[in-house]
Amino acid sequence: MDLNFNEDDLKFRDEVVAFVKAELPDGVADKMKHGKHLGKDDIMAWQQALGRKGWLVNSWPKKQGGPGWTATQKYIFDNVTAEMNAPGIVPFGTKMVGPVIYTFGNDEQKQRFLPGIRESKVWWCQGYSEPGSGSDLASLKTRAVREGDHYIVNGSKTWTTLAQYADWIFCLVRTDSKGKPQEGISFLLIDMKSPGVTVQPIIMADGGHEVNSVFFTDVKVPAENLIGKEGEGWTYAKFLLANERSGIAAVPHSKKGVQALKRIAMSEQQDGKPLLQDPSFRDKVADLEVQLQALEFTELRILSAEAGGGAPGPEVSFLKIRGSEIQQRITELVTEAVGYYANPYLPGLLWQGSNEEPVGPAYAHTAAPRYFNTRKTSIYGGSNEIQKNIIAKMVLGL
C-alpha cells in the first residue's frame, strides 16, 4: 500500500497538465471557472481534443480503443482536468451507450457507432425515463412494433438531458406487453433526425434548459438498430445504470466546489473579518471537507479493487448517495455564505452569456440557482431512495 504517486504516475500527471494547457480553450476554462453556461461547441471542442489524444473514452478497455489506464491514472486525469476547469465528459456516449454497444452489440454496430463516440463526433442522449415511469423504470410504455425490417416507435421520454444537442438517442422501448414488465423491454438506437421525433424543452427551477421531453410519433427505426436480442433490453439497461452510478459520486467536481466555497467564505466579510473565521461557519465547511475525504477514499478503495480484478458491485449505489448529498451541501453552504446577495436573479448573466455587471460580488449570482438545480442529484440516475433499496437488497440481503 502506498498513498504516494510513483514516478510513472507523476510523469503522467505532467502529461495531463501539459495537454490541458495546450488543448483546453481559454474561453471554456473561463466559463467553467465562473460557473457560466457552456454551449454545445464549448463541450465538443474539448471532447474532440480528448478524442484525438485517445483520452475521451478513458474507461474503455484497450481493445475497444480505450487508453488502458490504471485506476490511479484515471484518478489523476479526473482530478487534474477538474482542477484546471475542464468540463466534465458528457457520459451518454462515453460511459453509457458505448460500453453497451461494445459489450452487447454486433460487429457492424461496433464499427458504425463506436468511432463517433471515441472521437466525440456524435452526440448521444438517454431515452430511459417516461412521464409515468421514474423510479419504476420497468413500467415504461414507449412501444416499438416490428414491421418487416423496421420498428415503428410511439411514445415519449422525459428528463432527456441535452436532447436539444443530440444526434442519436438510445432508448428503452417495449416490444412485448406480456409477462413481467422487465421481460418485454428492448434497447434501440434512434436517429434524432428521424421523422416523427420532436424535442420539447423542460425549464428547470433555476430558469435553465438542460432537460427535455422527447416525443416519438410513428418513428420508423431500422431493425438493425436493435442492440442484442429483442426483449433482453432490461439486462443491458441494468448494466448501463451501474456504470452511470459509479461516476455520479463526482468527487473531483466536489473538491473544486469546496475550494470555491472556501474562497467565497474568505472573501465574505462579517464584522470586518472573513466569514471563514467565524467558528460556526468554519465548522460546517470543515465537516463537509471531512465528508468529502471519506467519499474520496471510499471511491478509491472500490476503484482499486476493481483494477485488481473485482467488478464494481451494487455498493456503488452508496457512492451516488453520498456524492449527491455532498454536492448539495456545497451549494447550500455557498448560498448561506453569500447571504443577501443570493437574492438577485440575473438570467442574462446566467444563461445568455451577457456581459452585464453582476450585482454584489461576482461569485454570488450563481449560488442560489446552483443550489436549486443541484436538488436534482438526489433524484436523477435512480433516486437516493431507490439506491438505498438496492443496497438493502443486493448488498445487505435484507
Place this chain on the structure above:
Amino acid sequence: MDLSLNDDQKMLKDSVDRFVREQYPFETRRKIAATNEGWSKANWAKFAELGWLGIPFGEDEGGLGWGMVELSVVMESFGQGLVLEPYLATVVLGGGIIARAGSAAQKQAILLGLVEGKVQLATAYFEQQARYNLADVKTSAKREGAGFVISGQKGVVFNGPSADHFIVAARTSGGQRDAKGITLFLVDAKAKGITRRDYPTQDALRASEIAFDNVAVGAVAVIGKLDDGLSVLEEAIDRATVAICAEAVGCMDALNAATHEYLKTRTQFGVPIGKFQVLQHRMVDMFTAAQEARSMVLMATLKIDDADATVRRKAASACKVQIGKSGRIVGQGAVQLHGGMGVTDELSVSHYFKRLTMIDSVFGNQQHHLTRYGLLMAA
C-alpha cells in the same frame, strides 16, 4: 391564556384566504411576476379597499390599530399564495418604522397615502460588507447647512424599483460598526443623486442596488432621534422577521398539502408512492417541521411587543432559527418527493422552495439568529 383567533381576526383570515384562493392561482401569479413591476396595482388597490394596508397603523393615521397577530394572519395567507405585492416592504417594515418613530408630519405625509394604496416604501439598510450586522453602516450623512448630505451604497433593497420613498440608514457619527451614530432618513426616491440598478430576485420579487451620491435632505427627513436609529431599525426588523416567518409557514403548508396529494396520486410499482414507508416518514418529518414552525411564529407573534427588548429579540431570533430549519426540511423534502417534477419551473413546488430559501437569507439567516439567540441567552 388564549391561543385562538378572535372573531375579527377570523374574519380577516377568511377574507385574505379567499383572496389568495380566488384571485391568486399559480398561473395568475406567474403572469404578475412577468410584468415589469412584478406586482399588481389592481391587487394593491384591493388591499387598500379591504383595509389590509392599514392593519398596523393607528386610527389617526387612517389605520385599523391592529397589531402583530393580524399581520401574521395576513402574511401566512400571502405565503400560501406566494403573493408578490410588496406588503412586507411597505406596510410591515417601512410603514412600521414611520409608525414607531416618525414625526407627526412624516406620519401625515406617508401613512395616510400608504393606507390608501398611493405610497410605496423601501428600506435601504443593508450594505455589502455588513452581512447581517445592522450596525455595520458605511453610508454617511454629513451635516450641510440646516440639513444633511447622504452618500453611500445600499444593496438588495426590496421594493426599491416601486418605492416612492426610501428609509435610509446612514451614519451621522461614530465608527463603521458602532451601534450609536446611525440615523434613519426619509428620502424621496426621485431625489437628485440617487441611482438605482433594479433586478428581479430568485423568488420573483423586485429589488435594487442603490447609490446615494451627495443626496441632500432637510432636517425634517430625520426619522426619530439623531444618532439613535439602530434601535428603531432593529425593532422594526424584528417585527418584519416575525412577519416573514408567518409567510414561510404559509409556504410550508402549501408545500405539504401539494406533496401529500402527490404521494396519494403518483403511482409507481403499481401503488401510490405514499404507500412506501420511507416516503411516509419523510412526509411525517415535513409535517412535524411545519408544526414546529407554526408554533414558533405563534410564540414570537405574542412576544414581539414585550416591553423587555431582550424578550423581543430572543423571540424573533428563535422564530427565524426554526423557520430556517423547518423551511429546509419542508422545501427540500417537497422537491425530493415530487421527483424530477419538483425541480421544474412548471410546478409551483420549486417556486415555494425558492421563496423559503430566500426567506432564510433575509433579515439574518438561521446561523445568524442562532448566534444572536445564544449571545442573548448567555448574557
